[in-house]
Amino acid sequence: MVLSLVSLCAREVVSDHSSSPSWLRWVPRELYRPLLEAAFSSCRPLAVGELVQRWPERTLRVGGQRKQGQIAPNRLCIQALLLAVVRGLVDQRCALQVLDLCGLQGDEGRVGDSMGGWSLTVALCTMVVQARHGARRTLRKDGDRERKWLLAIEREKGIKREKGWRKELKELKSDEICSNRESTGPSGSVNEEKLIQGVRRRMELEKKRGISATWTEGSKRETEEKAVDSDVLVHVRADLFVNARSWERVRVALSTSGPLKIQCRYLRVEEISVSSIRNLLDLLPSRGLLGIDIRYSSLGVAGFAELLPLLSTFPELNSIRLHYCNLDFRRDYLGQDDALKELSQGLACLQELRRLSLTALRLPGQLRVLLSSLPQPLEILELPYLSLSPADLAYLSCSHHASTLQQLDLSENHLDDNTLPSIRRLLSQASSSLQHLSLSGCGLTDGLLGLLLPSLGGCWALKTLALALNPLSMIGLMDLVRMAVRMPSLRQLLYPNPLEDYQPGLPDLPSSAQLLDWPLDEATDINITSGQLNRVLIDSGRTDLFLTCDLLNYDKDLVD
Structure with missing residues (x-):
């Protein structure tokens, strides 16, 4: 740079x-x-x-x-x-x-000294509370200073009034003595006492009026302090990451009125109950929330259906991500049809939804019920570990979402001869829009991949392609790379280690879990494999295409 x-x-x-x-x-x-x-x-x-x-x-x-x-x-x-x-x-x-911190947090565990999403959220909430206390201390100091100033003025006025009243008393006494010198007798002292009582009464009334005025000023100041506390000086936009440890602090910060106000763009919650998520959503401003990411929370079907009406109150919400939230439709239970109907009705109210990510929710045969109710076609659809059935893939290939998909993740859904026609039809429908595709861990053999390569090559807008953990031989892998170099828009290819690089004993058709756990053969030089693949790149002149088998450090977003 x-x-x-x-x-x-x-x-x-x-x-x-x-x-x-x-x-x-x-x-x-x-x-x-x-x-x-x-x-x-x-x-x-x-x-x-x-x-x-x-x-x-x-x-x-x-x-x-x-x-x-x-x-x-x-x-x-x-x-x-x-x-x-x-x-x-x-x-x-x-x-x-306006302070915009959206996207500021670093990925947890990847960058040495950056601040992760959870730490940044806690720091932001602490900042909001500190600003509130600081505003109170400032108002209290200003109020004390003004109160002392008013008391000094009242004290000075009281001294002046007392001096004037004493002078007036002396003048009245002298006039009374001069005019009634001959007729005073014993009643003179009584008249003098009445006169003194009248002056004292006037002084008490003046003092009460002064105290009343001071009380009025105090109530006005309290009202002004409340008005100042309710005024927001700086709006803070950020992505919030909330879990069970930070939920209470976030709740306090969102419910606190003061000079700083948090506006959430993307909300990520982990290991939080449905009631806590609902309370959190009630505290967020309806404007500005673009996405919600719920992970490792035991929502269940009923819990997800309960949250959908709340999510529909956010008019700009365009992304919902559910990861390992205990939605399992493989089990038959009473009321499952009603729950599916509630889910469908709730999703139908999300007018701006463009991204839907469902990880490990186990929804075989139910994809039509969920996706057909969405009013607008999706642009990003992530369905890893969903145990999709041939009927699900057949519906997806013919749905109104197929032609608008920009990102599709079908990882860890088993593909075979029965589902291959649906996948080819889906890729054909999305050929002009699809930019990111992941078919990792789908059980693609050399034969299945050979039948799929023409459809993959037809996706002329594709930028990243992930095919890790598929049982391919070196021959199948070379065919994949030769196809990839003919795709001008492709920038990253995540390829699997060929079967020849593993230690002996691997099954003929290993699963993705076996490929992930099985050790590579130390006697085989992995650099030879990467060297053969890079030779294909050099011969084709594709210096802009990045090949990698590093599943942990692969990041498709770096292309954008």
Whole structure:
């Protein structure tokens, strides 16, 4: 990656934090963005904090989709950013109103010092609560300062009133004595006492009126404080990752009113009950939620049907992902037909749904019931480990989704001679739109793959193709690569290790689990296999096609 002159200069400027007081106040607003990017890339958390606290624009976006080779921001830099946002709430130089952190989190366990989704969610919720407490402390200090000022004014007014009343009392007494000197007698003291009581009464009334006015001012201030607390100064957009350990903290942050407000774009929950998910959805703003990802939560059919009406209240929701959520239609139980009907009706209300991912839900024979009710055709369909039947694949190949699919994952669904015609028809329907295809672990032999290769080659928009854990020999693998180099749009091919590379004893038609666990033959040089495949690339001139058998590090999103 070639850096521009501005980027190079920005890196040099933020490298020395001791000089920041001399240049920071003279930086024009156009240079804040390159300076902040340089601070992130060079891991300068102090510079990140100073720039964000003085951010001159209404919007600050950090994150987004990273390019190939670009790492996620450092954890310390993210923490400095969040602290600076809180400090910027009372800094008049800061104009920030929208903080967009969508896509900021790094993948858990992949990047050394990046902040994962769970850690970022906890940090965001802590920031919201801290900002709330900080606003209360500021209002309390301002209220105490104003209250002391008012009491000082009232005390000064009281002293002046008392002096005036004493002067008035003396004048009244002298006038009374002068006018009634001859007739005072014993009643003179009584008249004097009445006069003093009247003046005291006037003083008490004035004092009560002053206290009443002070109470009125106090109630007004309380109302103003509540109004300030309810005003949002900065909207924070982010992707939230919630599990049982962080659910309570997220709930508190979402239900807390204050200067910061979280707006969720993608919500990922793990190991949370249906009732907790429902409460969480009730706290989210209806606008802005694009997708929900539920994993390892025992929803059951009834739980999923219960959540669908809530999901339909989010008008922009376009993605639903369910992974290992204990939906199993292979078991016969009372009320299964009613549950299927509720699911179909709930999915029919999702007007903007474009992505549906169902992993290991065991739905043989029920794909028509689920997908036919969707009002709009899907663009992304992921159905791994679903035990799809020939009837399911036959419906999918003829459904209204086939011609619009951009991404299709049928991994770990067994394919054979009975399902192959449906797969070929499906690929033909999606040939102009399909960009990512995964058929890993589908039991494709050399013969089945040979029948499927013409249909795969017809997908002229295909960018990535994953065929790992299929029992292919070296001959079948070479045929696959020769077909791949003739696909101009293809950029990545995840191929399986050929059967010849495994240790002896492997069954003739091994399953994907056996291929995954069976050790490779140490006597066989794997580099020979990759060298033969790369030779095909070199002979065809395809330097833009990446071949790999690394299933764990394969990432189709790097192509985009």
